[in-house]
Amino acid sequence: MTVRVGVDFGTAFTKVAIRAGADLVPVEWSEVTGDDSETGRYIVPGFVVRSPDGEYCWQRIKGSDIQGNLKLSVIEKAESDECPISTVAYLALVIRYARAFLYRNTEVGRKLAGRSLRWELNIGCPTEPHEKPEVVDMFRRIARTAWRLATRINLQESDIKAAWVADESDTGLETEPGAVPEFVAHIAGYLTSPQVKEGLHALIDIGAATLDVATFNVVLQNEQISPPRIPIFFSAVRPLGTHYLHYNRHSKLDLELSWNDAAPIESAGEFGERNGKASEDVIAVDGEFAEQIERCVTGVINGTRINSRGDPRSRAWREGLPTFITGGGSSCDLYRQATVAVEAELKLRVEKRSGSSRHFRFIELSPTFGSARRIDTGGRLTVALGLTEDAENIARVVPHRDIGPITYGTKASVDHSDLYGD
Structure with a gap:
């Protein structure tokens, strides 16, 4: 066995x-x-x-x-x-x-x-x-x-x-x-599911210590005989996980540096009420932290949108960017709100540049499928579950350094007379 x-x-x-x-x-x-x-x-x-x-x-x-x-x-x-x-x-x-x-x-x-x-x-x-x-x-x-x-x-x-x-x-x-x-392990179930689609994707992984952001393509191979290819465009790892959210709140509000990293994140109102602080003060402190999250996510996604080493002509910029939001902190309101703020900013940039009236939007996809669905752990076990798959068959990762500028073919115009004669 x-x-x-x-x-x-x-x-x-x-x-x-x-x-x-x-x-x-x-x-x-x-x-x-x-x-x-x-x-x-x-x-x-x-x-x-x-x-x-x-x-x-x-x-x-x-x-x-x-x-x-x-x-x-x-x-x-x-x-x-x-x-x-x-x-x-x-x-x-x-x-x-x-x-x-x-x-x-x-x-x-x-x-x-x-x-x-x-x-x-x-x-x-x-x-x-x-x-x-x-x-x-x-x-x-x-x-x-x-x-x-x-x-x-x-x-x-x-x-x-x-x-x-x-x-x-x-x-x-x-x-x-x-x-x-880790991001490949996150999407292992997705890659073998009927929901999988080719093209540009993004992943925002909110862990206890770090915030990991990555953009990548999904390229399906030979009717799924071979594992998908996953070219990585841009990625970032920053110390902006839930542990540092706790630290930011406690240090900025002059509270004792003691908390349980395994416990769910409280809202600003709940945290303020429990610690005798005005919710407005907690919201202000959280706002500064959220700005750092927004800069990290925006840097990766916007770099993919405008850099020649990314995928600036992807249809995802018009139709919506499929985005995984995962990790133990994915249910925290602060991270959700920061993601919405990034979406709003990028929507304005896309419409300003292309003149398109279509909305830029994040599509949140379920990262686990099959037997993993029966294990409800709030997203904490997504990576571990994905890592139980055969590493050779999950996907073939193509590092950023090995990706050249993506080119798209142009449709050749055909003269009417060539198709139908005189």
Whole structure:
């Protein structure tokens, strides 16, 4: 049986889903975190604990060191050969727990007994860093090292360093770990659904730590015998996720810097009432934050519209740009309002330039289909679910650097007499 583990390695939280044959299992982390709420049980915070003797675990003990920022630090140091010890240890713990969770699953566990399992592993990578080969190589090396170490009872710093240096090719995995752009994992279900259409698309992913925006084409191949091609036009990753919305509110309004990143975002009125602040003050603070979101989204989409390395002649500028709005913060009013503001601004620019009276509009598409629909987690598991698909069959990504200016053919005019004679 093929068993594919999809790890959505987030900046603030990690989510995991496993596809075992025909079964799709979202991993629950309540036994690790103690959070069994509907939104919290599918996420595990992105930090690891280092004990005084150099062992890595999740249990907080006296004298231990809690280490976070495990993802962004790796991206920043991708060109270095230095071992990202904390990140490897964290992912080894995640993988070890996820595999055990699968075996303990009441319905799926009994199907695994006596069967030979062919393990595969996919890990998500942010769109913008994915353009850099050294980042992809780093993510794959971390994934395969963590997979090997996940069999260890104890994760000692010395053992992690040794495994990193050895970098053995025999990991027990069926194939090399896949480092899949997160936006591709987001739309994996869409690409195989009847709803899929060719042409320009956009994705706005609102995570706990980052806001990821990307524009890309969907090019269907040979009656879907081959996977779709996904040329990436422009992308951006900014620290504008819900964690920083919380931080902005608390710091600007002189409140204690303490909140629960897993909880739903309150409206300005609710936040002000709970913290004894006027809703007008909260709205003003939120307005400054929303402007940063708008600039990020506008920069990516407008660059695609006017830059020759984008798709300025796409019919999407006339008929509407299909846009995915996903992530744990996608239901937050502030991000929704910022998206509407971007839509209004771009609508004016499109009409001013083309003279068209048609409205520019976002079309929100459902990013999950099939079995994923039965798992309601508010968009938090979309990437993890997409990563349980075969990485080679999701889509063939074409990086921005490999895309030349798009050209469109012109219709040749045919003389009336050529068609009908004299």
